[in-house]
Amino acid sequence: MGIRFNEVSYDYSSFAEGLYTAIRDINLSITEKHEFIALVGHTGSGKSTLAKHMNALIFPTSGSLEIFGNIITSKRNKNIKYNSIRKKVGLVFQFPEYQLFEETVEKDIMFGPLNFKISVEEAKRLAKEALNLVGLDDSYLKRNPYNLSGGEKKRVSIAGILAMDPEILVLDEPTSGLDPAGKRVLMDLFKDINQKTGKTVVIITHDMDLVYQYFNRVLVMNDSRLIYDGNPDDLFKRDDLAEQHLDYPNTIKVLKHLNEKLNLNMNVYQKTNEDALKEIERAVSV
């Protein structure tokens, strides 16, 4: 179960650039429970196209996907209920806060469940639950989404997807536009949802510090191909990341700089500032 990519490729055709292969020969398997996965790669590497396949928003040009037992190929299959796939895999686009449109937070969150023919009563219950799950209390239900802060709007829009109770949650750069504290609060929230509900969470991000600290599996896209699928620790030990248009986490970069300039012999692979500090103190006192 979950999602499996078998040799999936996708071509975009545009008037300006002609045919363009956004993802190429992707093989990948994501289980529906307990995974916490980062999806990284530079702009245009194919991250978002990959994500859009995960709930059959687009179909592969060649190859096939299996999403919760449904086989997705280039042709639309009358026997597959695509709607039910989109309920199982919830996709949150970048800057979802620009998509809020209802007059109250409650109505906005209920929109998804109602679309899936759930009763109004039940949708209300789900809305309340989802709102609490993203860390907002019931007083927000009757508020106008336009009068919320950026961080609150983001939470409401994420609650809108959670209310549909997806098995897998896919989020496209959910922390962009937030201040550093807001970023961590939101990441803690996703981790919390992942641990409490067991839902698999896939997060697209550019932030290597977050990747290093929060995730145990990372997928790297480069030039339309999946070039890495494994844990972040091994990824950041490689020395060819610049060629893959990837950056290193800040702690590693700073400690490498110190090693180089001051001829220290530190272990640069420290995830937190506290650990980095201890390592500096150790190296200097030797």
Place this chain on the structure above:
Amino acid sequence: MSYIEIEKLSFSYNEKTDVLRDVNIKIEKGEWIAVLGHNGSGKSTLAKTIVGLLEPKAGQITIDNIVLNEDSAYEVRKKVGIVFQNPDNQFVGVTVRDDIAFGMENLCIPREEMLERIKFYAKKVNMLDFLDKEPANLSGGQKQRVAIAGILAMRSDIIIFDEATSMLDPYAREDLIDYIRTLHKEGLTIIMITHDINEALMADKILVMNKGEVYAFEETQEIMKKQQVFIDSHLELPVSLTLANSLKDDEQYKEVRDQLWEYALTK
């Protein structure tokens, strides 16, 4: 008199809570100011009052010796341009050319001169080949550069960037920052609202907003030594400076501290 003087400025959206409270700031011509603050600290509201998009509840803004009010707003807006966070929110024209022209049209600049300026400033922001393209088909970074060209074409010499890089990917972001650096060298006054502490490090001075008030306003090098200012304001210093500030004030760490500072200011 400073180039921009903000005195006892307050602003409220709903009469109840003040989003800005007794803000006093002086900015000199040609300075690059970074404005930091948590979400909801009043950064963007401050920017909008400076360009006259919002009317303050109390206090006064003076730009180049002109007091901002209903009568002078037109005059002041010629001097100050603003680039917003979402590049899609600021396009009005059908083509890049129309878009750069929009501000000038409002100033009733003669057609001949307008066409000349469009070419000149489009070239300056590296968008000359795109003049006939639809803005909708540009990348985020290109859109922001078109917005800058429109402001420069009005001969504004103050540009406010309201989180203008936050929706861009890291490469487009670097590109835009490089460009801001060029504008600064040419003598423009720059007010850059940002969440990115590494971007703020490039400014001459940093203004930290906290709950609608000016929490600190100092030279960049000085303020970066004050870890507590950042902790209090829910901000984070770059890793290198957090480490530099956390090391014991001890001779044996001097070299390390110097290197951490060098790293912060050069990378």
